Amino acid sequence: MKTFFQMKCPGWQGADGYIIYKVYHLGRLLQHGNEPILSPMLLPLGNPDKNYTDELTVKICDKHGSCSEEMLTVKVSRRIRNRTISLTFRE
Numbered sequence: 001m002k003t004f005f006q007m008k009c010p011g012w013q014g015a016d017g018y019i020i021y022k023v024y025h026l027g028r029l030l031q032h033g034n035e036p037i038l039s040p041m042l043l044p045l046g047n048p049d050k051n052y053t054d055e056l057t058v059k060i061c062d063k064h065g066s067c068s069e070e071m072l073t074v075k076v077s078r079r080i081r082n083r084t085i086s087l088t089f090r091e
Contacts, residue, residue, distance in 0.1 A: 004040035005074065007058060012036060014062035024057040043076045052077035 009021050022032040023041075031038050046052035053075045061067040 005043055006040040007031070007038045009036045009058070009060055012060050012068075016063060018063040020061050020063075022059040022061070024059070025054065030056075043074060046074070046076040051075070 007021065007023050012019050012021075018034070019036075020032060020034055021036065021038060023030045023038065025043065030043075031041055033039075043054070043056075046054045053073050056072045056074055058070045058072060059067045060069075
């Protein structure tokens with residue numbers, strides 16, 4: 001059984017229209033793209049010492065390198081079902 005996570009970042013606009021969306025886990029880039037809805041992704045099992053939670057970092061950047069950053073806490077445990085969870089990050 002698997003849980004897919006999908007990051008959605010509606011409403012963000014760069015001055016010149018270019019935006020890149022990045023998702024990190026423990027400093028490692030998991031996914032990036034220039035569309036505000038990223039493809040569903042599987043995450044590794046969360047930290048058992050923290051009730052199977054971990055943090056994701058979402059960065060939304062313009063072409064000049066100016067970024068907004070947000071930390072999200074997610075729970076990924078062994079008891080999961082086949083489903084997709086959408087995480088929405090708004091401006």
